[in-house]
Amino acid sequence: MNPDLMEILRCPVCRGELRLTVGRRDGAEIVTGTLMCDRCRVDYPIADGIPDLLPPDERD
Numbered sequence: 001m002n003p004d005l006m007e008i009l010r011c012p013v014c015r016g017e018l019r020l021t022v023g024r025r026d027g028a029e030i031v032t033g034t035l036m037c038d039r040c041r042v043d044y045p046i047a048d049g050i051p052d053l054l055p056p057d058e059r060d
Contacts, residue, residue, distance in 0.1 A: 001030045001049050011037035011044075012053050018044070 009018050016039035023032035023046070035044040035051055045052050052059070 013055050014040045
């Protein structure tokens with residue numbers, strides 16, 4: 001995931017801002033980590049550079 005996306009990404013549940021926690025980087029790209037919405041307390045994982053922004057009730 002490109003860190004510049006943080007400017008446009010919003011929580012799909014409440015449209016709040018997301019806070020990024022980086023697990024692993026590959027150069028400038030974020031490979032693993034978490035996006036968290038402080039407003040509704042929902043975490044969204046980043047795996048293989050792809051943020052999973054599905055609401056919690058729609059995940060498997």
